[in-house]
Each structure stands twice: as C-alpha cells, then as structure tokens.
Amino acid sequence: MSGWVRNRSTSNVLWIIILLQAILDTLQHAIVRFADSEHSHEFQDIEIAIDRSFIHKDEHRAFWKEWLRAELMKTGRTNTGTFMTIKEWPSDHPFKKKYKVHKGSFDYSDLFYKHTDFHDSKSMVGLQIADICANIFYRYFRDDPDTRAYDVLRPRVVGRDGSVIHCISVDDTSLHKDNLSNHVSELDVEKWKRLAEERDQLRELI
Secondary structure, eight states: HHHHTTTTTTTHHHHHHHHHHHHHHHHHHHHHTOOOOGGGGEEEEEEEEEEEETTTTTHHHHHHHHHHHHHHHHHHOGGGGGGGOOOOOTTOHHHHHHHHEETTOOOOOHHHHHHHEEEEEGGGGHHHEEEEEEEHHHHHTTTTTTHHHHHHHHHHHHTOOOOOOOOOOGGGSOOOOOOGGOOOOOOOOOHHHHHHHHHHHHSBOO
C-alpha cells in the first residue's frame, strides 16, 4: 500500500491528508456543537460519508479507504486522547456507551472501519448539500463580493464560539527521516490506562 501511495500525485496525497484532518475536526466540532442532552440521540448511529471525488475505480477506492481508515485509527486510536468529550454527559450517553472502553479512553474502530466510506454524491442528498456549502465557502474565500449566502451559512457550520475548522500545513518537518524504530515501542497496558486517566481529567470539557 505504501508503494501505491508513493505513486500518487502530490495533489492526491494532500487531498487525503487534509480529508483526514477534516474528519477528525468535524467529529470534534460535532461533539461540542451537539453537547446538549436533546441532541444525545444524534450520536447513536454516526456515519461518515465522503465524496468519491477523483476516485473512480473500485480498486482505487479500496486503497484510499484502507489508507484513510488506517490513518484515522492511528490518529484517533484509544490511547491518544484525540477528542475532547463532555464532562456532564452521563455514563449511558450514546457516545460513551458505544466508544468508551476505559476511563479517559475511547475506541473508534467501529466508526472508522464500519461506518466510514466513499460514496457518489449523486446518490446521497447529504453529500449534495455538502457540495453546495463548499461552493458557497469557496466563493467567499475567492473574494466574491456577494456574501449573503455565506453570512447565512457560516453560523450553522462553525462552533458556538465561532471556531473554524482549519486545514493543516504539510512540509519536510512532517516526515520522519530517522529510523522508524525510534517512533514505536511495546505497548504497556498499565501505563496506557494510567495516562488515559490523567488525560481524562484534562480533556473533558466543563
């Protein structure tokens, strides 16, 4: 798979890297935006649908999907404390019941492996709406003088405090140039649990 990715164009690779960060940021924003109890049911069956965009062949779709899933699991795995959760959420909150495996630790393998996929936008209304929203934002950041659509849309797609999903910057510092063994180690389960509990105290939102 690494050989296949290496043969992709720069734009293709950057597309998947930005997509990875966008998914993680969107899930985090959703947790905060729909934190109130009346929205708890929204977390019962989360589905992540992605526009296939330039991915047309089934073989390419399979490669992109597996690479994206692997990166999502690496970034959002149980012991990294990726997402901030809501301190006031009860233990039976759908999000906690489905993904929490230990105090301060969550396992998102079911979401990223079974409920994340690429789809044709023509077959999904949700993706068509996302396309319209993306075009509105594109026109705004292209300095289109007519910002009426943007002004109406923006409050509905950002955090309550106006926080925005940012793209990430990729340069030479993003690459490991030394021996990869310097970045891996044997998993110490007890240490993993202890660190998860410590992060839980710092990560939960008030």
